[in-house]
Amino acid sequence: MFVAMEYTNHDFSDLDKKQYLQTFGRFQVTLERGEGSHVWDIEGNEYIDALAGIAVNVLGHNHPNLVKAIREQAGKLLHISNFYLSVPQAMLSKKLIELSGLDRVFITNSGAETVEGAIKIARKYAHSIGRGGEIISFQGSFHGRTMATIAMGKTSMQKGFEPIPAGFHMVPFNDLDAVKQATSKQTAAIIIEPIQGEGGINVASEAFLKDLRTYCDEQNIVLIFDEIQCGIGRTGKMFAKDHIGVQPDIMTLAKALGGGVPIGAILSNEKVSSAMEFGDHGTTFGGNPLVTAASLAVLEAIEAENLIEEASKKGQWMRDELAKLALPSIKEIRGKGLMIGIVFDFETKPLVAKMLEKGVLANATAGNVLRLVPPLNIPIADLKRVIEVMHESVNEMKSND
Numbered sequence: 001m002f003v004a005m006e007y008t009n010h011d012f013s014d015l016d017k018k019q020y021l022q023t024f025g026r027f028q029v030t031l032e033r034g035e036g037s038h039v040w041d042i043e044g045n046e047y048i049d050a051l052a053g054i055a056v057n058v059l060g061h062n063h064p065n066l067v068k069a070i071r072e073q074a075g076k077l078l079h080i081s082n083f084y085l086s087v088p089q090a091m092l093s094k095k096l097i098e099l100s101g102l103d104r105v106f107i108t109n110s111g112a113e114t115v116e117g118a119i120k121i122a123r124k125y126a127h128s129i130g131r132g133g134e135i136i137s138f139q140g141s142f143h144g145r146t147m148a149t150i151a152m153g154k155t156s157m158q159k160g161f162e163p164i165p166a167g168f169h170m171v172p173f174n175d176l177d178a179v180k181q182a183t184s185k186q187t188a189a190i191i192i193e194p195i196q197g198e199g200g201i202n203v204a205s206e207a208f209l210k211d212l213r214t215y216c217d218e219q220n221i222v223l224i225f226d227e228i229q230c231g232i233g234r235t236g237k238m239f240a241k242d243h244i245g246v247q248p249d250i251m252t253l254a255k256a257l258g259g260g261v262p263i264g265a266i267l268s269n270e271k272v273s274s275a276m277e278f279g280d281h282g283t284t285f286g287g288n289p290l291v292t293a294a295s296l297a298v299l300e301a302i303e304a305e306n307l308i309e310e311a312s313k314k315g316q317w318m319r320d321e322l323a324k325l326a327l328p329s330i331k332e333i334r335g336k337g338l339m340i341g342i343v344f345d346f347e348t349k350p351l352v353a354k355m356l357e358k359g360v361l362a363n364a365t366a367g368n369v370l371r372l373v374p375p376l377n378i379p380i381a382d383l384k385r386v387i388e389v390m391h392e393s394v395n396e397m398k399s400n401d
């Protein structure tokens with residue numbers, strides 16, 4: 001039998017290096033269990049999880065309602081073909097429509113697959129009105145690692161995977177003139193993260209998103225909001241779009257939607273959805289009873305525990321505390337709610353490694369940004385410790401310079 005304490009983190013690191021496709025550059029920590037905002041590795045070391053599986057575990061780890069929903073559903077019906085109906089899929093779809101104000105739902109298995117589906121809907125609609133199928137995305141954006149989604153991202157992610165699908169153009173973020181210049185009769189859709197995650201927690205300006213909506217209406221271009229990272233309560237509203245009241249034609253969700261089970265959702269308005277016909281899209285696993293029952297439990301817990309308000313309050317508290325530190329190496333604090341990007345005047349990868357040694361999981365992105373996307377129910381005491389550990393780590397790094 002497998003007994004965790006008989007193994008070390010290193011044992012699994014060695015195995016990983018031998019057997020797993022080496023694409024991640026992982027830390028030598030083998031996480032074994034979690035409770036709330038804490039996780040433990042196989043040697044029994046405890047960590048505060050300020051990363052939450054990169055904005056996935058909104059309810060933290062081992063949340064009783066989520067675990068109960070998964071257990072109950074697993075004992076009833078795990079999976080059926082999408083040729084049949086299920087109660088959890090219908091109830092989750094109803095909930096997502098109510099929350100988003102959009103009209104139709106398609107449940108997927110991951111973020112990138114959700115974005116791919118959104119592009120298919122946008123293209124089908126665009127072709128139906130005589131437009132081309134080109135897609136405009138933004139510098140600093142990240143939409144996934146499939147072929148179409150890398151075509152919308154950094155060129156460094158495309159290297160070695162040519163030929164890259166055609167018909168994708170990238171323009172500077174928050175720049176409407178650049179959007180207008182890149183647009184033609186061939187443009188089907190514009191896709192934007194209202195708050196860029198991987199790109200370094202860059203917030204799209206309110207004016208830009210409003211102007212983009214107006215421009216898309218004028219040109220009959222489909223506007224897609226990718227809320228895979230910023231959606232589901234993280235920013236202090238259910239969706240980041242709700243901060244400004246701009247409604248996209250399509251919205252993509254994943255990550256926190258399942259609180260840890262793999263699920264995504266494409267939400268679309270009736271106008272664009274009506275272009276899709278039988279046989280135009282499909283999935284084997286997407287929207288099965290297990291993941292949709294889990295997702296419903298996540299959304300219910302977010303409401304029952306006021307986690308959206310919590311995210312807003314705790315996010316403000318974090319920003320105030322970070323500002324009080326007045327660290328000269330902190331250049332900017334970006335984001336909304338509990339989607340926090342702390343911009344340093346140095347590369348943050350070593351900082352993240354140091355914080356891990358001191359018992360905090362965090363993430364470095366866009367070179368010099370420390371990304372914190374903890375569970376929405378993380379206690380203030382843990383956030384306080386995250387700040388202390390960050391501060392101590394920065395000081396130690398500076399004294400070693």
Ligand SMILES: Cc1ncc(COP(=O)(O)O)c(C=O)c1O
Nearest residue numbers: 110111112142143144197228229
């Ligand atoms: C905004 C955004 N879109 C899409 C994706 C891709 O999601 P996945 O890794 O589940 O394919 C991510 C993942 O980080 C993301 O942050």
